[in-house]
Amino acid sequence: MNKPIKAVSFAAAAVLAVTICTFLIIRQTHEDVLSKEAVIKKVEASYEGKVTKSTQSKDKKTYEMTLENPKGTYFLKADATSADILSMNRVKAMNPSVMTEKEAEHLALKRVPGTVKKRTHKNRVATYIIQKEDGKTYEVKVDMQTKTVLSADQISNKDQQKTPITKKEAKTIAERETGGTADDADLEESEGTLIFEVDVDLPDDKEATVKINAYTGKVANIVYED
CATH class of the missing domain: 3.10.450 (Nuclear Transport Factor 2; Chain: A,)
Structure with missing residues (x-):
């Protein structure tokens, strides 16, 4: 074999080797992807x-x-x-859309089943005072934007002194219901519910005791004394 033929053969072999190596590299790269x-x-x-x-x-x-x-x-x-x-x-x-007050209340009641006694709404947080069937009262806060319950804490007896109905308002309600003059009003717990017990002086030296729900202002009962 003469030199020109050897050179051509060597070049062809080199090209083939490069081609094979390139193919193997590409193939390996594709297999890794x-x-x-x-x-x-x-x-x-x-x-x-x-x-x-x-x-x-x-x-x-x-x-x-x-x-x-x-x-x-x-x-x-x-x-x-x-x-x-x-x-x-x-x-x-x-x-995200902000939930409605109805949806927020539903979420609060889902966390603490009971009766909503008070509702407040500030910025994006809705606060509910909920009384359970066992008489315990909870404050539940709902973030209306993230649609989550932020807290659900039981209200202690001390905290429950801060009621929507004041002592003065309770006395006014008692006077309106009986037509007498309210003497004193005490905040007490009865069957798990906070009430104002108001002593009322009636005409003819008679007296009455009026019990008023401290959250709703509704008269629970009136006891007349001789």
Whole structure:
């Protein structure tokens, strides 16, 4: 074999070797790349959202995705071989709707079943005073934006002194119901419910005791004394 033929053969062998090596490298690279489905599954599990769009880069090294979850919409890049997040940017923030007062009250009663005695609403927090069947009273606070119960605390006897109905109002109610003059009013607990017990002086030197619900202002009963 002459020299020109040997040179051509050597060159051909070199080209073939380079081609084979390149093919093996590309093949190995492609074998290491995760499928789009596998990457999406890992991303959705990590960020508790839904991937709505996914494309692979031309060099097959990354996936570009659009992810939506309760906090907003995100654009992210994930490594094609490990599914690790290379970059992540929120492109749209979610604005969760605020629940209605009726929905907030339902949530409060779900946490503490009973009767709502008082309702207040300040900013995005709704507060409910709820009395259970066993007579215990709770203050339940609901965040109307996040739709969660912030607290549900039992009100102690000391805290229950702060009632919607004042002693003066209780005396006025007792006088209106009996037509007499209220002498004194004491806050007491009866069967798990706070009441004002008002002593009333009636005409002809008679007396009456009026029991008034400290939260609703309703008269529970009236006892007349000779």
